[in-house]
Amino acid sequence: MSFASNCLVAQSGGPTSAINSSLSGVIEAALNNPKINTVYGAVNGIKGVLNEEVLNLNDIFSDSENIRTLRTTPSMFLGSCRYKLPTVEANENEYKIIFDFFKKYSIKYFFYIGGNDSMDTVAKLNKYAIDNSYEMQIIGIPKTIDNDLVHTDHTPGFGSAAKFVATSVLEMTHDTFCYNIPSVVIVEIMGRNAGWLTAAAALARNEYSDAPDLIYLPEIPFCTEKFIQDIKNVQKTKKNVVVAVSEGIRDEEGNYISATTAPNDSFGHAQLSGTGKSLESLIKSHMDCKIRSVELNILQRSASHISSLTDITEAALVGQKAVEVATNGVSGKMIAMKRINNAPYEVEFVTVDVSEVANKEKAIPREWINEEGNHVNQQLIDYMKPLIQGEVDITFKNGLPNYLPITHLTKRNQ
Amino acid sequence: MSFASNCLVAQSGGPTSAINSSLSGVIEAALNNPKINTVYGAVNGIKGVLNEEVLNLNDIFSDSENIRTLRTTPSMFLGSCRYKLPTVEANENEYKIIFDFFKKYSIKYFFYIGGNDSMDTVAKLNKYAIDNSYEMQIIGIPKTIDNDLVHTDHTPGFGSAAKFVATSVLEMTHDTFCYNIPSVVIVEIMGRNAGWLTAAAALARNEYSDAPDLIYLPEIPFCTEKFIQDIKNVQKTKKNVVVAVSEGIRDEEGNYISATTAPNDSFGHAQLSGTGKSLESLIKSHMDCKIRSVELNILQRSASHISSLTDITEAALVGQKAVEVATNGVSGKMIAMKRINNAPYEVEFVTVDVSEVANKEKAIPREWINEEGNHVNQQLIDYMKPLIQGEVDITFKNGLPNYLPITHLTKRNQ
Numbered sequence: 001m002s003f004a005s006n007c008l009v010a011q012s013g014g015p016t017s018a019i020n021s022s023l024s025g026v027i028e029a030a031l032n033n034p035k036i037n038t039v040y041g042a043v044n045g046i047k048g049v050l051n052e053e054v055l056n057l058n059d060i061f062s063d064s065e066n067i068r069t070l071r072t073t074p075s076m077f078l079g080s081c082r083y084k085l086p087t088v089e090a091n092e093n094e095y096k097i098i099f100d101f102f103k104k105y106s107i108k109y110f111f112y113i114g115g116n117d118s119m120d121t122v123a124k125l126n127k128y129a130i131d132n133s134y135e136m137q138i139i140g141i142p143k144t145i146d147n148d149l150v151h152t153d154h155t156p157g158f159g160s161a162a163k164f165v166a167t168s169v170l171e172m173t174h175d176t177f178c179y180n181i182p183s184v185v186i187v188e189i190m191g192r193n194a195g196w197l198t199a200a201a202a203l204a205r206n207e208y209s210d211a212p213d214l215i216y217l218p219e220i221p222f223c224t225e226k227f228i229q230d231i232k233n234v235q236k237t238k239k240n241v242v243v244a245v246s247e248g249i250r251d252e253e254g255n256y257i258s259a260t261t262a263p264n265d266s267f268g269h270a271q272l273s274g275t276g277k278s279l280e281s282l283i284k285s286h287m288d289c290k291i292r293s294v295e296l297n298i299l300q301r302s303a304s305h306i307s308s309l310t311d312i313t314e315a316a317l318v319g320q321k322a323v324e325v326a327t328n329g330v331s332g333k334m335i336a337m338k339r340i341n342n343a344p345y346e347v348e349f350v351t352v353d354v355s356e357v358a359n360k361e362k363a364i365p366r367e368w369i370n371e372e373g374n375h376v377n378q379q380l381i382d383y384m385k386p387l388i389q390g391e392v393d394i395t396f397k398n399g400l401p402n403y404l405p406i407t408h409l410t411k412r413n414q
Numbered sequence: 415m416s417f418a419s420n421c422l423v424a425q426s427g428g429p430t431s432a433i434n435s436s437l438s439g440v441i442e443a444a445l446n447n448p449k450i451n452t453v454y455g456a457v458n459g460i461k462g463v464l465n466e467e468v469l470n471l472n473d474i475f476s477d478s479e480n481i482r483t484l485r486t487t488p489s490m491f492l493g494s495c496r497y498k499l500p501t502v503e504a505n506e507n508e509y510k511i512i513f514d515f516f517k518k519y520s521i522k523y524f525f526y527i528g529g530n531d532s533m534d535t536v537a538k539l540n541k542y543a544i545d546n547s548y549e550m551q552i553i554g555i556p557k558t559i560d561n562d563l564v565h566t567d568h569t570p571g572f573g574s575a576a577k578f579v580a581t582s583v584l585e586m587t588h589d590t591f592c593y594n595i596p597s598v599v600i601v602e603i604m605g606r607n608a609g610w611l612t613a614a615a616a617l618a619r620n621e622y623s624d625a626p627d628l629i630y631l632p633e634i635p636f637c638t639e640k641f642i643q644d645i646k647n648v649q650k651t652k653k654n655v656v657v658a659v660s661e662g663i664r665d666e667e668g669n670y671i672s673a674t675t676a677p678n679d680s681f682g683h684a685q686l687s688g689t690g691k692s693l694e695s696l697i698k699s700h701m702d703c704k705i706r707s708v709e710l711n712i713l714q715r716s717a718s719h720i721s722s723l724t725d726i727t728e729a730a731l732v733g734q735k736a737v738e739v740a741t742n743g744v745s746g747k748m749i750a751m752k753r754i755n756n757a758p759y760e761v762e763f764v765t766v767d768v769s770e771v772a773n774k775e776k777a778i779p780r781e782w783i784n785e786e787g788n789h790v791n792q793q794l795i796d797y798m799k800p801l802i803q804g805e806v807d808i809t810f811k812n813g814l815p816n817y818l819p820i821t822h823l824t825k826r827n828q
Contacts, residue, residue: 179496207819
C-alpha cells in the first residue's frame with residue numbers, strides 16, 4: 001500500500017539547544033518540497049503518535065519569522081518523551097497504533113530527532129514498515145549534548161553545550177581567581193559514559209589561565225587518592241584550582257562516584273547527581289582550603305542564548321538533508337556529519353544505517369586523553385574548537401531572550 | 415598635611431558582572447581628570463594596601479580598548495578580599511600602614527568598590543583621615559548582586575545577575591515542559607537575608623508561562639508543610655512546577671533550611687549551601703514525581719556574557735560620578751542612584767553618607783510580596799523590569815567571550 005505525501009516530525013530524548021534548529025530545518029525543507037503537502041508534528045515524541053497528539057506545523061510556521069525564532073529556542077518545541085518502543089514480538093499492538101496513525105494522516109515521511117535510544121525506535125519502525133510492505137521513509141536526525149553517537153563526526157547540540165560549558169568555566173575562573181586564598185572549584189558536567197562535554201571545559205584555557213587544571217572523564221577509572229594528590233600537586237604552584245569532572249566518573253570496580261543513587265530511568269540508565277558534592281566532601285576531609293562545587297545541571301542543555309552558530313547552522317542543515325534524502329526514497333538511515341577538513345573546518349552531510357547507530361555509544365579515544373588520565377591532549381582541542389565557533393543572533397523582548405512560545409505544552413492541562 | 419594628587423581604586427566583597435564596569439568608570443574619569451596624575455589599583459582590596467600590592471593602571475589602560483573590554487569582563491580585575499578592618503582602638507597599626515601607603519604613593523583620592531561591609535571600611539578610613547587631619551577624599555562605590563544596600567534605588571551588579579537569573583529560569587522552563595510527566599524544578603538563588611535576586615526569577619513569566627509558579631524569599635518565614643501544599647495546589651492545574659527559592663530561607667525559629675551547615679565567614683555570615691537539595695529531598699519523601707534542584711551558584715554573579723546593558727552603563731556612570739565628587743572635595747560618601755521616573759526609566763546619581771549605608775541591609779517591602787508569601791506582586795516587577803533592559807556587546811575570540819586577561823592574578827604564584 002502507499003500513502004499520499006504528508007510528513008511527520010517528532011523530538012525525543014533529552015533537550016539540547018540545537019534540536020529545535022533541526023526541527024526548523026525539517027519544517028523549512030518540507031514546506032518548500034513539492035512532494036510534501038502537510039507537515040505534522042507529534043507532541044512528546046512517539047508517545048504523541050500513540051496518543052494522537054499532533055500539531056499542524058504548516059499553520060504555525062506559515063510565518064517564516066516563527067521558523068527563525070524556533071532555530072534559537074531552547075529545548076523541544078514539540079515536547080519529548082523517554083519511551084523505548086517494545087519489540088514487535090513483545091507488543092505488536094503499539095506498532096499497529098503507530099502505523100494506523102501514519103495511514104490516517106497520510107504520513108509518507110517520518111523524521112525522528114533524537115539520540116541513540118531514538119535511533120533504536122527509528123530502526124524498529126523502519127524494519128516493521130519493510131516487513132509489512134508499508135511504503136514510507138523513516139529517517140533519524142541526530143541530537144545529543146553528549147556527542148556520543150557513532151558514525152558521525154559529532155552530534156548537533158554538542159557544540160552549543162560545549163560553548164556554554166567552556167564559557168561558564170572561563171567566567172568561573174575569573175570569579176575564583178579574585179580571592180588570594182587557596183581554593184578548589186569543582187565543576188560537574190553532564191555525560192554518563194562519554195566525557196566529551198566535560199572535556200569541552202578544556203576550551204576555556206587561554207594565554208592567561210590554565211583552568212581547568214584537571215579534567216576527570218568517565219573513560220578513565222577514577223581513583224580518589226590520585227585525585228587528592230593531583231589537586232595538591234597543582235596547588236604547589238598556584239592557589240586557585242579549577243577542576244572539571246563528569247557526572248559519570250566511576251571507580252575501578254565501576255561504581256559511580258556520587259553522593260546519591262536514584263532509581264534507573266526507563267532505559268536502564270543510572271540517574272546520577274551529586275558527583276561534585278561528593279568530591280567536595282572528599283576534599284574537605286583531606287585539605288584545608290575553600291572548596292566549592294558547581295553543577296552546571298540543565299543549564300548546559302538549555303542555555304540557548306550562548307549557542308554556537310556553527311552548531312545551530314549544522315543542526316538546521318541536518319534537518320534539511322533528512323527531508324532531501326527521504327523524498328528521494330531513502331529510509332532507515334540517520335543523517336551524519338563527516339569532517340572533510342579541519343582548517344578551514346568543513347563537513348559534509350551523509351547517511352548511515354540507523355541500525356549501526358542505535359544503542360551504541362562513542363567514547364573519547366584514549367590517545368586524546370593525557371597519559372595520567374587527568375586532562376586532555378591537543379588532538380581533542382583541535383577536534384572541538386571548530387564546533388563552538390560563531391554566535392547566534394538572539395532577539396530580546398523586555399530584557400529577556402525572545403523564544404518561540406510553547407503554549408501547547410504549558411497550557412494543555414489548564 | 416596634604417598629598418599630591420594620585421588616586422587609588424580597589425574592589426572588595428563578592429564579584430558581580432558590573433563591578434569591573436565601575437572600575438572602568440573610575441579609570442576613565444581619573445585618566446581624563448586634570449586633578450589626578452596616576453591611577454593606582456590595589457590588588458585584593460584593602461589587603462593590597464596593607465601588603466603593598468599595587469598596579470599602575472595608567473600603563474595598563476593607556477589603550478582605551480582595554481577599558482572597553484574591562485567593562486564587560488566578569489569578576490574583579492583587581493582581585494578582592496573579604497577583610498573587615500578592625501576598629502582603631504583594636505589595631506591602629508593597620509591604619510598607620512594604610513595611611514603610610516597613601517603618603518608613599520601620594521594618594522589623595524581613594525575609591526572603594528564594594529557592598530555594605532566595604533562601606534564599613536570606607537567609613538572607618540574616612541573617620542581616621544578626619545581625626546588625623548589627613549586631607550584626602552574617600553568615596554564608596556556600591557556593588558552587589560544582592561541589591562540589599564540602603565539609600566540607593568538599586569545596586570550596580572544586581573541588574574545583570576537578575577537578567578541571568580530570569581533568562582536561566584525561562585530557559586529551564588522550556589526544558590522542564592518538554593516532558594509530559596509531573597515534575598518539580600527547584601531553582602536555588604543567592605541572597606542571604608534579602609530576596610531581591612530570587613524575586614528576579616519572576617521576570618521570567620510571560621504570556622505562555624507562569625513559571626516560576628512559586629517564589630520563597632528570606633523575608634517570609636518558611637514552612638515546609640505549606641511548601642508541600644503549595645506545590646500540590648499548583649499541580650492540580652499543571653504538571654510541571656517551577657519554584658524559585660532563596661538560599662537564605664529560614665523557618666519561624668530562624669533556622670536555615672539547608673542540608674549542610676558550614677562555618678561562618680569572617681564577617682560572621684553563615685555560609686549556605688544545599689537549600690535546593692534539602693527541599694528536593696523533602697518533596698521526594700512526600701510526592702511521587704520527578705524532582706530536580708538547580709543551584710545557580712557562582713554563575714549568577716559571573717555570567718558577564720548576558721549582562722544587562724542598563725546595569726553595566728549605570729555601573730560605569732557611578733564610577734565616573736565618584737571621581738567627579740571626590741575631586742570636588744567630597745569625602746565619606748557613597749554614590750547612590752535615585753529613580754526619577756519609571757516609564758521612561760530614569761535615574762540620577764547622588765551621594766549618601768557612607769556611615770548610613772555601612773552594615774545595613776535592605777529587605778523587600780512586605781507589600782511587594784503576595785499575601786500568601788509565596789510569590790511577588792506587580793510593584794516588584796515594575797521596579798525590576800527596567801534594570802535588566804539592554805544587552806552588552808561582547809566580542810568573542812575563538813568562540814569564547816574575549817575578556818580582559820587577569821595574568822596578574824592567575825600567574826602570581828608561579
